[in-house]
Amino acid sequence: MALGDALQKRMEELAKRQPMLEKRLADIAEAATLRAVDAASEKTPPNTFVDGEIRGVHTITGELAEHWATDSQTVPSQSGGQFITALANDKQYASYVNDGHEVEKRFVPGLYVDDEGVLSYDPARDVGLVVGTKTTYVDGLYMKEAGVEKYKEVAEKELGKLAKEMFQ
16 A cells, blocks of 8 residues: 555545544533633632631622623534633623722721621611721632633643544
């Protein structure tokens, strides 16, 4: 068999594997995105416990963490030979928690420290606190970046396995 014939035969084999390759690539993209959502959610409040309880304003509901799963596109769509997924969180304040933010000194009606020392919020109460006196900047938690890193880790591992499968 001539070199050209062997090359032609190999190309035909790979062409037959094309549908399987596309399915596997879509599966890898979906799995990596699901793991990215998990990683971002794990870094998102509420994840800090004091004495066995979740503490702090806006940490009890878990809404921000839940939105990684509801707002992300984990099932890939295909466009021009690419598989597209998205790690997203559409909560208005997600970027502030992720990237960090300055805290201006201001009065917040309804914000108070309860009898147990927990910072709480109740807009119906006739109370309030001035914030931004001790803390002028809140560091970001970099939840999105944790998700992106997990995506890369999973995708690289699975693509390495796929390459071995395809070319053996």
